[in-house]
Amino acid sequence: MQAAQFAAAAGELDRLLHDRLVFTGVDGLLYWKEDDLDIQRGGEQRLTQVSGAAKSFGGRLARRRPRTQDPRPG
Helix, strand or coil, X not given: CHHHHHHCCHHHHHHHCCCCCEEECXXXXXXXXXXXXXXXXXXXXXXXXXXXXXXXEEEEECCCCCCCCCCCCC
């Protein structure tokens, strides 16, 4: 998983991440798997380090608008 994150390998992350993934971004907004994959594909985020027991991630994230509706089926 970390290797795919560091490489920004969207195809591999698509395979590894659960289709119903939802997470809270550093901005406090909710994001879905497709949001993460879009960011990886677009080169808007680059993971540069992983540190600490809680696995806090360092890197840069371009500001983008989150989806207003859950894109997941069902």
